[in-house]
Amino acid sequence: MNATFLQTPIDYLKGVGPNRADLLRKEIGIHTYQDLLHFFPNRYIDKTRYYKINELQQSNAEVQIIGKIIHIKTVEQKKGKRLVASFTDGTGTMELVWFRGHKWIKENLKINEPYVIFGKINWYNGTFSLPHPEMELLSEHENGLRSAMQPVYPSTEKLTNSGISNRTINKLMQQLFLESKNKFSETLSKNIIEELKLLPKNEALFNIHFPKSQELLVKAQYRLKFEEFFYIQLQLIRKNLIHKYKIKGYPFEKVGPLFNDFYKSHLPFELTDAQKRVIKEIRNDLGSNAQMNRLLQGDVGSGKTIVALMSMLIALDNGFQACLMAPTEILSVQHYNSLFELCKNLNISILLLTGSTKTSERKEIHEKLENGNLNILIGTHALIEDKVKFKNLGLAIIDEQHRFGVEQRAKMWKKNELPPHILVMTATPIPRTLAMSVYGDLDISVIDELPPGRKEVKTVHRYDSNRLKVFKFIRDEIAKGRQIYIVYPLIQESEKMDYKDLMDGYESIVREFPLPNYQISIVHGQMKAADKEYEMQRFVKGETQIMVATTVIEVGVNIPNASVMIIESAERFGLSQLHQLRGRVGRGAEQSYCILMTSFKLSKEAKTRLETMVRTNDGFEIAEVDLKLRGPGDIMGTQQSGVLQLKIADIVKDGDVLKIARSYAWQVLKSDPSLQLPQHAPIKNTYTQLTRYKNIWNYIS
Numbered sequence: 001m002n003a004t005f006l007q008t009p010i011d012y013l014k015g016v017g018p019n020r021a022d023l024l025r026k027e028i029g030i031h032t033y034q035d036l037l038h039f040f041p042n043r044y045i046d047k048t049r050y051y052k053i054n055e056l057q058q059s060n061a062e063v064q065i066i067g068k069i070i071h072i073k074t075v076e077q078k079k080g081k082r083l084v085a086s087f088t089d090g091t092g093t094m095e096l097v098w099f100r101g102h103k104w105i106k107e108n109l110k111i112n113e114p115y116v117i118f119g120k121i122n123w124y125n126g127t128f129s130l131p132h133p134e135m136e137l138l139s140e141h142e143n144g145l146r147s148a149m150q151p152v153y154p155s156t157e158k159l160t161n162s163g164i165s166n167r168t169i170n171k172l173m174q175q176l177f178l179e180s181k182n183k184f185s186e187t188l189s190k191n192i193i194e195e196l197k198l199l200p201k202n203e204a205l206f207n208i209h210f211p212k213s214q215e216l217l218v219k220a221q222y223r224l225k226f227e228e229f230f231y232i233q234l235q236l237i238r239k240n241l242i243h244k245y246k247i248k249g250y251p252f253e254k255v256g257p258l259f260n261d262f263y264k265s266h267l268p269f270e271l272t273d274a275q276k277r278v279i280k281e282i283r284n285d286l287g288s289n290a291q292m293n294r295l296l297q298g299d300v301g302s303g304k305t306i307v308a309l310m311s312m313l314i315a316l317d318n319g320f321q322a323c324l325m326a327p328t329e330i331l332s333v334q335h336y337n338s339l340f341e342l343c344k345n346l347n348i349s350i351l352l353l354t355g356s357t358k359t360s361e362r363k364e365i366h367e368k369l370e371n372g373n374l375n376i377l378i379g380t381h382a383l384i385e386d387k388v389k390f391k392n393l394g395l396a397i398i399d400e401q402h403r404f405g406v407e408q409r410a411k412m413w414k415k416n417e418l419p420p421h422i423l424v425m426t427a428t429p430i431p432r433t434l435a436m437s438v439y440g441d442l443d444i445s446v447i448d449e450l451p452p453g454r455k456e457v458k459t460v461h462r463y464d465s466n467r468l469k470v471f472k473f474i475r476d477e478i479a480k481g482r483q484i485y486i487v488y489p490l491i492q493e494s495e496k497m498d499y500k501d502l503m504d505g506y507e508s509i510v511r512e513f514p515l516p517n518y519q520i521s522i523v524h525g526q527m528k529a530a531d532k533e534y535e536m537q538r539f540v541k542g543e544t545q546i547m548v549a550t551t552v553i554e555v556g557v558n559i560p561n562a563s564v565m566i567i568e569s570a571e572r573f574g575l576s577q578l579h580q581l582r583g584r585v586g587r588g589a590e591q592s593y594c595i596l597m598t599s600f601k602l603s604k605e606a607k608t609r610l611e612t613m614v615r616t617n618d619g620f621e622i623a624e625v626d627l628k629l630r631g632p633g634d635i636m637g638t639q640q641s642g643v644l645q646l647k648i649a650d651i652v653k654d655g656d657v658l659k660i661a662r663s664y665a666w667q668v669l670k671s672d673p674s675l676q677l678p679q680h681a682p683i684k685n686t687y688t689q690l691t692r693y694k695n696i697w698n699y700i701s
């Protein structure tokens with residue numbers, strides 16, 4: 001089809017007047033023929049069946065009936081006027097009712113002419129009635145382009161009264177297909193269509209709007225979903241390949257004495273297979289000429305720290321420096337301590353830089369960094385300040401990336417002549433399908449195995465009325481020498497109610513667990529950093545047994561002796577947050593517990609969240625449920641990506657199609673990176689269009 005036809009403004013289509021054109025633009029975003037063509041139905045109704053009035057049985061059924069209007073009257077009521085038509089098909093009589101648009105309807109309805117009516121029936125006042133029916137003269141109905149599966153277009157239901165009914169869209173679509181003669185260009189190459197037995201583009205577009213059968217509808221949907229994913233993946237993979245091709249990195253050719261010595265003599269435990277695999281992936285990246293840009297996903301406690309260290313050792317072995325940046329002071333201190341401990345037998349220098357580093361120490365760090373006497377620097381975003389200059393930074397590791405913006409990641413790049421290799425670590429599992437779409441431009445490594453011997457955190461759900469039993473449990477655990485977290489929701493630090501809940505909770509805990517037998521810490525977002533740190537340290541050192549806190553302790557805190565996590569008002573937390581919080585316990589050898597406290601009032605979704613937490617400890621399974629409950633929109637990082645603009649495919653339900661589309665996109669680009677081969681001409685053409693227009697469906701059919 002030629003481009004000008006599809007880009008014709010919608011005003012020019014027969015049947016679209018200026019008013020309708022305005023509505024189509026404003027309400028549905030249809031500006032051109034192309035927009036209309038790609039306005040896909042969101043469901044289909046089976047219209048093969050015609051009902052008789054004497055067969056009607058229950059309210060809310062969607063029915064289609066052939067009959068005649070025998071009489072129309074206006075009924076005045078307190079609430080307003082109604083227009084009521086008696087409609088009969090010889091087996092009985094029912095009422096058609098309109099609450100608005102009376103004048104137009106009265107003038108246009110034909111008495112005693114056969115109509116096909118469709119809609120949802122009600123049982124009202126001893127008879128069936130059908131408010132605001134869709135209706136069409138039987139003669140027109142028989143002539144129209146129609147199919148058994150009748151499409152229902154999104155958002156037309158609420159627009160019916162303004163003149164854009166589903167039937168209007170259907171008619172306009174018929175007109176569009178008539179004018180186009182259904183000659184839309186093919187957008188996939190022949191071999192893909194043949195191998196996957198896809199419908200050709202023409203047939204897919206026709207059947208999505210006018211399905212000839214259920215089978216063809218499914219095929220049409222599959223073809224268009226495939227295509228949507230295929231082109232998004234093609235874009236992402238291409239970006240990634242161009243990056244690899246263009247952005248040179250320092251090749252770390254050797255694995256030298258530090259890495260080998262550590263691996264042979266100083267590993268505190270045997271690596272899991274997943275850790276080994278991931279280290280190998282990172283080694284391969286570092287050894288190539290391209291800059292590494294890798295995302296390391298690993299569930300809470302899966303052992304990312306040692307992977308980070310071993311990657312840094314490779315940088316050091318090749319004469320480079322490395323750094324690790326974490327989002328909070330607490331976390332960077334923790335990383336520093338564990339890395340320092342792991343490296344104590346290696347001859348390397350490692351220091352910590354945060355907001356609270358003293359000026360004199362800071363000066364020393366700056367000097368050592370610049371003259372190369374410092375090998376590894378750990379810290380908060382103090383690391384990306386311009387003052388911090390490295391002699392030769394070879395690898396930057398960023399922990400918990402969603403707390404840092406893309407810009408901060410980019411700042412790291414500028415610390416050298418060539419950008420350092422970047423490893424981003426996250427403990428928030430992202431479902432594979434989503435990761436493929438959102439982080440398609442990063443390579444992804446996954447630690448999908450926990451270290452051996454790790455006990456699952458036993459998780460239970462308790463109502464507030466069981467609080468006394470929970471208190472007893474806390475006392476018993478403390479008597480065994482364990483420590484307890486009690487977490488309150490504080491989603492917005494400014495929410496006064498939350499703050500009050502936290503303080504009330506704290507006071508009741510203090511009453512229940514009095515001095516001198518019990519010591520309690522409290523940490524929340526409104527405290528000064530130094531006070532927070534002080535309270536945290538008391539808990540770390542075991543001076544306090546209970547830590548009352550808000551979600552500030554959500555990520556990364558590692559206190560192996562803390563074995564009970566109590567989450568108050570658990571129904572108010574999202575699933576991934578609950579999982580992160582639970583990840584704070586179960587880090588030592590003891591059996592750990594997570595108690596989810598709630599009131600009796602629970603929404604269906606909250607129940608699903610709680611049940612999921614009780615059922616499984618697997619972060620990826622939890623992430624899948626979370627994606628199903630919330631959709632991709634709320635999950636970190638998805639806002640800027642193309643996944644939300646999907647018109648027909650569904651990232652949650654169509655994961656299988658996505659995988660196939662991704663593998664085909666790979667195959668095509670591997671064999672033909674710049675899409676020069678003649679068989680890829682339709683793909684090249686479409687790809688060029690879509691990169692120009694930015695939106696996946698704005699390319700030419």
Ligand SMILES: Nc1ncnc2c1ncn2[C@@H]1O[C@H](COP(=O)(O)OP(=O)(O)OP(=O)(O)O)[C@@H](O)[C@H]1O
Nearest residue numbers: 269270271272300301302303304305306427451556
């Ligand atoms: N292969 C292993 N065998 C035994 N223990 C391990 C292994 N790998 C890591 N550990 C231990 O497991 C604990 C968790 O590891 P680590 O702190 O690296 O997890 P993480 O992935 O950073 O988790 P989080 O994101 O929750 O901080 C540590 O105490 C670590 O020493």
